[in-house]
Amino acid sequence: MLSVKNLVTTFQTRQGSIKAVDNISFDLPKGSTLGIVGESGSGKSVTALSIMRLIPKDTGKILQGDIIFNGQNITTLTESGMRGMRGNKISMIFQEPMTSLNPVFTVGNQIQETLILHQQLSLQQAQKKAIELLQMVGIPSPEKRIKDYPHHLSGGMRQRVMIAIALACKPDILIADEPTTALDVTIQAQILDLLKNLQKELAMSIIMITHDLGVVAEFCDDVAVMYCGKIIEKAPIHQIFAQPQHPYTQGLIKSIPTFHPEKSHEQRLSTIPGTLPPFHEIPSGCSFQNRCQYAQEACKGLQGTPPLALAAQAHWAACFYPLHPKTHQD
Amino acid sequence: MQHPYKTPLWKIFLRNILTSKINIFALSIVCISCLIALCAATGILANQWDVSISDSHTPPSLQHICGTDILGRSVLDKLIKGTEVAMSTGFFVATLSIIIGVVLGVLAGYFGGIVDTCVVWLYSTITSIPNIMLLLSLTFILGKGIVAIYISLGVTMWVGICRLIRGEVIKHKNREYILAASAIGASHFRKLWYHLLPNIWHIIIIQFALIFQVAIKSEVMLSYLGLGIQNSPSWGTMIDEAKTELIRGIWWPFTFATLAMFLIVLAFNLLSDTLRDTLDPKLKKK
Numbered sequence: 001m002l003s004v005k006n007l008v009t010t011f012q013t014r015q016g017s018i019k020a021v022d023n024i025s026f027d028l029p030k031g032s033t034l035g036i037v038g039e040s041g042s043g044k045s046v047t048a049l050s051i052m053r054l055i056p057k058d059t060g061k062i063l064q065g066d067i068i069f070n071g072q073n074i075t076t077l078t079e080s081g082m083r084g085m086r087g088n089k090i091s092m093i094f095q096e097p098m099t100s101l102n103p104v105f106t107v108g109n110q111i112q113e114t115l116i117l118h119q120q121l122s123l124q125q126a127q128k129k130a131i132e133l134l135q136m137v138g139i140p141s142p143e144k145r146i147k148d149y150p151h152h153l154s155g156g157m158r159q160r161v162m163i164a165i166a167l168a169c170k171p172d173i174l175i176a177d178e179p180t181t182a183l184d185v186t187i188q189a190q191i192l193d194l195l196k197n198l199q200k201e202l203a204m205s206i207i208m209i210t211h212d213l214g215v216v217a218e219f220c221d222d223v224a225v226m227y228c229g230k231i232i233e234k235a236p237i238h239q240i241f242a243q244p245q246h247p248y249t250q251g252l253i254k255s256i257p258t259f260h261p262e263k264s265h266e267q268r269l270s271t272i273p274g275t276l277p278p279f280h281e282i283p284s285g286c287s288f289q290n291r292c293q294y295a296q297e298a299c300k301g302l303q304g305t306p307p308l309a310l311a312a313q314a315h316w317a318a319c320f321y322p323l324h325p326k327t328h329q330d
Numbered sequence: 331m332q333h334p335y336k337t338p339l340w341k342i343f344l345r346n347i348l349t350s351k352i353n354i355f356a357l358s359i360v361c362i363s364c365l366i367a368l369c370a371a372t373g374i375l376a377n378q379w380d381v382s383i384s385d386s387h388t389p390p391s392l393q394h395i396c397g398t399d400i401l402g403r404s405v406l407d408k409l410i411k412g413t414e415v416a417m418s419t420g421f422f423v424a425t426l427s428i429i430i431g432v433v434l435g436v437l438a439g440y441f442g443g444i445v446d447t448c449v450v451w452l453y454s455t456i457t458s459i460p461n462i463m464l465l466l467s468l469t470f471i472l473g474k475g476i477v478a479i480y481i482s483l484g485v486t487m488w489v490g491i492c493r494l495i496r497g498e499v500i501k502h503k504n505r506e507y508i509l510a511a512s513a514i515g516a517s518h519f520r521k522l523w524y525h526l527l528p529n530i531w532h533i534i535i536i537q538f539a540l541i542f543q544v545a546i547k548s549e550v551m552l553s554y555l556g557l558g559i560q561n562s563p564s565w566g567t568m569i570d571e572a573k574t575e576l577i578r579g580i581w582w583p584f585t586f587a588t589l590a591m592f593l594i595v596l597a598f599n600l601l602s603d604t605l606r607d608t609l610d611p612k613l614k615k616k
């Protein structure tokens with residue numbers, strides 16, 4: 001369905017050119033969900049925007065790589081061809097439901113727009129469809145709600161509206177960039193449930209971007225862990241939690257708060273020491289070396305950057321010393 | 331394609347106007363002035379303004395409410411003719427400068443880069459020349475007359491709005507809703523016209539009202555300096571003539587012309603305040 005190959009996206013900054021997305025590849029089969037996790041600044045949003053071809057033109061560009069969608073390479077598509085794709089075949093929802101809706105138009109108007117743009121519906125048809133869509137995303141009394149302005153709605157409601165807009169044309173792929181980060185926990189769960197149900201109903205693939213491994217555990221089939229613009233580990237969901245290969249992933253999993261009242265005084269939440277290095281200070285060799293407790297000589301650049309290699313079955317990791325190596329032989 | 335958005339903001343505006351006496355007053359002044367100006371322009375009112383109807387400098391009386399000028403012409407008729415000049419100046423200058431300012435501001439803000447550099451350079455250059463000198467040289471080039479005034483004021487007064495619009499566009503284009511519009515496949519034109527502009531309409535409308543009254547004042551000033559209209563009365567020329575009249579106790583042409591200008595400028599200021607209260611989305615949420 002979607003396959004990204006060797007994607008590199010660069011930005012011009014004052015410190016020179018940075019690779020915000022550095023040679024990443026992944027596949028997204030039909031109907032499946034891929035989670036992309038990573039710290040703030042690891043390049044998750046840039047990956048999403050690259051697939052949408054919405055990288056700001058003045059500073060950024062897709063340097064190389066192919067994004068194959070249904071057999072078509074969308075990196076070479078014309079701008080107008082791409083416009084026909086966005087919101088129609090590939091949709092995206094954003095982190096901030098509070099600011100992603102245009103404050104001066106009613107939610108009805110904003111849902112109708114997608115339909116009018118891509119499906120050439122008349123205003124009446126679009127209106128009817130908008131009500132159906134609001135119903136679909138679980139907004140009560142949608143006939144009244146379509147006349148509301150965004151500021152009349154709560155954050156959770158707005159995110160539902162964003163989902164309605166994104167799904168209006170029944171896209172094949174939905175990219176959700178931290179769709180629940182700005183919402184409180186109960187609403188988060190509702191939104192994730194909604195997305196899951198809609199995914200089944202519409203048979204779409206989802207790329208779920210988040211920094212919350214809990215969300216990934218609940219929601220995704222596969223996970224890609226990003227660090228400094230690279231995918232450093234990629235595996236089916238159960239495998240990554242059971243046997244993380246990359247020390248970074250292990251650190252992420254260990255830092256998930258768990259609730260064990262009987263052990264609470266012996267077990268402190270572990271954190272990964274240090275912070276993500278700025279892009280122009282990424283060390284040669286493994287980019288995680290300075291924060292890694294297992295780092296050895298080989299990680300410091302003499303053997304180059306660790307490639308994303310098969311560490312166990314269907315389990316890829318970019319580490320010279322994977323934690324649970326299992327080759328085909330054993 | 332049908333326009334999918336209809337927001338009856340004018341209804342809210344009317345409600346805001348009608349709930350306050352001072353606003354009703356301001357709106358009536360503006361409407362009456364427009365009406366007077368239209369009637370004067372079509373010759374229904376004051377078409378005989380240049381005919382002497384009485385002795386030179388007759389003070390106001392029941393017969394000639396505003397008195398007469400040095401040639402015995404009715405000051406009231408001259409005021410009416412002056413209203414036509416003032417209102418048309420306000421309208422054309424505001425329209426012209428809004429068009430220039432908005433187009434350049436939107437292009438500069440939205441596209442950035444070289445377009446932005448050129449526009450910023452252009453308005454910085456214009457602001458660095460003292461306004462009055464720019465106006466003087468423009469009227470010298472274009473000659474005297476009403477059209478010259480429209481153009482010279484129009485091409486000098488767009489700077490403020492351009493700067494404002496550029497800033498707003500830069501602010502809004504990085505808002506997520508514009509990105510979200512890109513994500514549903516909207517074109518540049520659509521993003522600008524349907525998504526961004528409605529968010530800054532209020533600024534354009536408020537600026538229109540403000541420029542309108544500044545233009546009226548500027549026309550008076552230019553005419554006072556003898557650079558304005560030649561063969562039609564204007565409030566500026568009436569005030570200019572008063573330089574020699576006041577000392578002889580002839581107060582009426584000056585007083586009425588000043589009063590007319592005061593009223594219209596006040597009315598536009600009040601209206602632009604109400605417009606802001608109505609239209610600014612930040613204030614609207616209350």
Ligand SMILES: Nc1ncnc2c1ncn2[C@@H]1O[C@H](COP(=O)(O)OP(=O)(O)OP(=O)(O)O)[C@@H](O)[C@H]1O
Binds near residue numbers: 011042044047059
């Ligand atoms: N428009 C831009 N211009 C320059 N650099 C950018 C731009 N957008 C992103 N970057 C760079 O790309 C890097 C990755 O950013 P990205 O937004 O993808 O992070 P993220 O993983 O989505 O983080 P978060 O969890 O905070 O959303 C950032 O460190 C930033 O420096």
Ligand SMILES: [Mg+2]
Binds near residue numbers: 177
């Ligand atoms: Mg992000």
